[in-house]
Amino acid sequence: MKLPIYMDYNATTPVDPRVLDAMLPYFQDKFGNSASRNHEFGWVAEEAVEKARDQVGSAIGASGKEIIWTSGATESNNIAIKGVAGMYRDKGNHIITQVIEHKAVIDPCKYLEQNGYDVTFLPVDKHGMVHPEQVREAMTDKTILVSIMHGNNEIGTINPIKGIGAVCKERDVIFHVDACQTFAKQPIDVEDMGIDLLSASGHKIYGPKGMGALYVRRKRPRVRCEPIVHGGGHERGMRSGTLNVPGIVGMGRAAELCVEMRVEELPRITALRNRLKDGLFARLPEIFLNGHPTERIPNNLNISFLYVEGESLMMGFSDIAVSSGSACTSASLEPSYVLKALGLGDDLAHSSIRFSIGRFTTEQEIDYTIERVCVAVEKLREMSPLFEMAQEGIDLSKVQWAAH
Amino acid sequence: MAYSSKVVDHYEHPRNVGSLDKSDTRVGTGIVGAPECGDVMKLQIKCDDKGRIVDAKFKTFGCGSAIASSSLATEWVKGKTVDEALQIKNTEIVKELSLPPVKIHCSVLAEDAIRAAINDYKQKQNAATEVASSAH
Numbered sequence: 001m002k003l004p005i006y007m008d009y010n011a012t013t014p015v016d017p018r019v020l021d022a023m024l025p026y027f028q029d030k031f032g033n034s035a036s037r038n039h040e041f042g043w044v045a046e047e048a049v050e051k052a053r054d055q056v057g058s059a060i061g062a063s064g065k066e067i068i069w070t071s072g073a074t075e076s077n078n079i080a081i082k083g084v085a086g087m088y089r090d091k092g093n094h095i096i097t098q099v100i101e102h103k104a105v106i107d108p109c110k111y112l113e114q115n116g117y118d119v120t121f122l123p124v125d126k127h128g129m130v131h132p133e134q135v136r137e138a139m140t141d142k143t144i145l146v147s148i149m150h151g152n153n154e155i156g157t158i159n160p161i162k163g164i165g166a167v168c169k170e171r172d173v174i175f176h177v178d179a180c181q182t183f184a185k186q187p188i189d190v191e192d193m194g195i196d197l198l199s200a201s202g203h204k205i206y207g208p209k210g211m212g213a214l215y216v217r218r219k220r221p222r223v224r225c226e227p228i229v230h231g232g233g234h235e236r237g238m239r240s241g242t243l244n245v246p247g248i249v250g251m252g253r254a255a256e257l258c259v260e261m262r263v264e265e266l267p268r269i270t271a272l273r274n275r276l277k278d279g280l281f282a283r284l285p286e287i288f289l290n291g292h293p294t295e296r297i298p299n300n301l302n303i304s305f306l307y308v309e310g311e312s313l314m315m316g317f318s319d320i321a322v323s324s325g326s327a328c329t330s331a332s333l334e335p336s337y338v339l340k341a342l343g344l345g346d347d348l349a350h351s352s353i354r355f356s357i358g359r360f361t362t363e364q365e366i367d368y369t370i371e372r373v374c375v376a377v378e379k380l381r382e383m384s385p386l387f388e389m390a391q392e393g394i395d396l397s398k399v400q401w402a403a404h
Numbered sequence: 405m406a407y408s409s410k411v412v413d414h415y416e417h418p419r420n421v422g423s424l425d426k427s428d429t430r431v432g433t434g435i436v437g438a439p440e441c442g443d444v445m446k447l448q449i450k451c452d453d454k455g456r457i458v459d460a461k462f463k464t465f466g467c468g469s470a471i472a473s474s475s476l477a478t479e480w481v482k483g484k485t486v487d488e489a490l491q492i493k494n495t496e497i498v499k500e501l502s503l504p505p506v507k508i509h510c511s512v513l514a515e516d517a518i519r520a521a522i523n524d525y526k527q528k529q530n531a532a533t534e535v536a537s538s539a540h
Contacts, residue, residue, distance in 0.1 A: 308465070309442055315407065346442070384463060385444055385446035385464065388463055401438035402438075
């Protein structure tokens, strides 16, 4: 077992060796520009790009023709949101999204709010879920776009995308889904779920960083996006720029591998994640799962450890890589907006740790993690004035704190 | 941002974790910070009858830098009189632990904790003197 152990797969993933193998020829050997239409170097590159398009499309039940390549899911989200907003401006100016989207969705929406658009940020329930009825109620005759993520990156909650898609179809509103955490790892069917636009990320699926995709529906209805990057009209006019051929080949192969492996991988990862959860809950009192207990992505575990602060906890098992919703770990000293939106008290928001596992996680690593985390929590509770006060029977919510 | 080795050291081998008897008249207890800020420090001092700090203990809910700052504070106050301890500045803590700018507030809280503990001790001494003088 190699240290440090990586348990932050929701942040990024290592490139699978088979993905790297697929990419390498396109750096030096088959290095052509896929837009070079007149010679073999270009044709070879173009063929690889088109194959990758099909690999990505088939992961979501779409045609390769409906996939455009971007520099990452952040760019995909920007194109989807700003691009649809711009294209359909004459039809309306109202957008519906929700409060715990990734910043790559929230920030474009905030930008549009400054530029003549109305955005409704739907609240989430205590598990972080948004419901179809909420979307239906928020719709007006000016609504042109709904953007709701599939699986949340921080707390793992999966939204009822099919139900929301049905509401959007009812009212003829375009539906965008940020599927970074679920793309290729779980079955997604854009027809069945009524999805019109979908963002995917290369580096979440054991592919390279700097690579993303955007599914843009071509039929029933045909969706169009204004580009945000101009310069040559590549990708059906939606995203100009020479294609990152090696990156694209990598993302395609990564998607293909995820789809091939998920029949075996999904249950394996779910079992490991549950082993971690059960191990911690068996030994530690007063810890709480954040996010939905069952409707959650298989690899994510977000737990608040009462009376113990997140960053100090991470220091206690510094040979395991995780992330925290604590203010201390953010540059802004604000606790995670996702946890706050769940209605979590500050003490629980500062005490949270996100464990996210993946393809290369082993049972040995899980067992080691359980032991290290429990020891660290127990040690920090001994050092915690809040734990001491709680043991004395003091109700912490009634204390007058002398904050400075 | 990697932790400084001194911060890690205070975390791995904290000095003076624990509690003193807060009902003891020679013990001053300071609790500063708030859970919503992610930082709560409890610092206690015990003085001899000449006002010199002979023991100090702390408990902290907070990041590694907060724990190290309060641990260091208990180390530094021991052996000082209360007035000498009031001279401890947060900037000295920052320097000793090599705290980065984003963690300076941890040192400020530790300085506040020292003051709060000393204030509590002084109030208890005043109350004791009043009781003594009103007994005449």
